[in-house]
Amino acid sequence: MRHRRQPRIAALLLAGLLTAACQQEPPPPPAPPQNGYGATERAFVELAIATDEQALKLVALDDNPSLVENRETELAELRKLLDAPYVNNHAGHDMPGMPTDAEIQLASDSPDARKQFVHAHLTESLEVLRSAGSAITHPPTAEVVKLMERHRTAELAAG
Template sequence: MTVLLLAGLLAACQQEPPPAASPPQAQNSYGATERAFVELAIATDEQALKLLEHAGRPELTANRNTELAELRKLLDAPYVNQHAGHDMPGMPTDAEIQLAATSPDALDQFVRTHLTESLEVVRSARTAITHPPTAEVVALMERHRTAELAGS
């Protein structure tokens, strides 16, 4: 019996211990959700600036530049545009930007689409973001989009 017990103990000692559970993201910390939102918002605002240069609404350009400055302050690592070439809600595509440059009707449509769709994204982020500085930028973006839509 002693031999069996000893063999069992030796076998157990040779097994690797289970991996330590990673601690849950602390409430109010900058985590994966915040980083994903910041990266998406930067990519969207950068594309929007290309569209808005044709819109003749300098307040929209100023707002995007303000947002970009605040968003970049939140990054915890170098920014890499993971969304280049994507067709995402609120993010003007290169084809839309090219068409908007030659068609006032398309420009108006794409600006309005950017504003309404990016407002939806921001409102969704508001419910998911717990990091206070990121939440402040989300609130800023929501105020911008709401005022911009009211002025269009």
Template sequence: MTVLLLAGLLAACQQAPPAPPPTTTSAPTSAQNGYGATERAFVELAIATDEQALRLVQLTDRPELAQNRSTELVELRKLLDGPFVNNHGGHDMPGMPTDAEIELAAKDGDALRQFVHAHLTESLEVLRSAGSAITHPPTAAVVDLMERHRTAELAAG
């Protein structure tokens, strides 16, 4: 189910993630270490989403939201097996605030609350789906961290 969700999100973007860079040593490849296409697709999607969400949550009076997105971005970038390529820039996807939503939220408190809530609930759904498909332990740990963040943030209001 999660693989289908991630594949659907990537298909909605009409772009596939780039192939990992070729390995020049005899060390095990990323896929042999459990970090495969599903994990890379999730990491790229989560970075793109968190970068947009950071712009949104910085407009709130809840500094923990921005701190959590910043922490997640650091952890997500550690998982990359090559340079980050934002295949999702400008797309309207679950959990990812659009530029237009961020602009409106900057002017309208009700819109800000609505868009922050949508980011939290929609990204939590994506995280729960990803959690069942991610097999790479370090990536699964970041998924778990992000899920804990969203759950606590929603509980705090």
């Protein structure tokens, strides 16, 4: 008789626990970071650093010192935003605005390819920046996004 009560008691306890658990409210979503620098900002900064590091290799081949200066300025500002050591999680990726090693190699041998790849970097990264601008809420990161947008817009206008 003892064996029959234990399963019934266990079933009643389990039912009671499930009922209590189902009546509880779900936990609140995690609070945003105190300073507003969250996962979106961190992801943007890491991507922008990786993109600018690759772009710097490409624009260094061009005869336009302002392109190099702008990428170096952006990299300095982006690194100031980091809240942890930088790890390039995008090495070797083929993403909009990020020149690949193969493109950089081709650009080093062909002025036409260089012009095409620089233009692609500028237009594609400008699209990424515009998208990021609507998602970034951390004011210092938003300022860097605006700086980068100004650079790309001016660089495209200059040809």
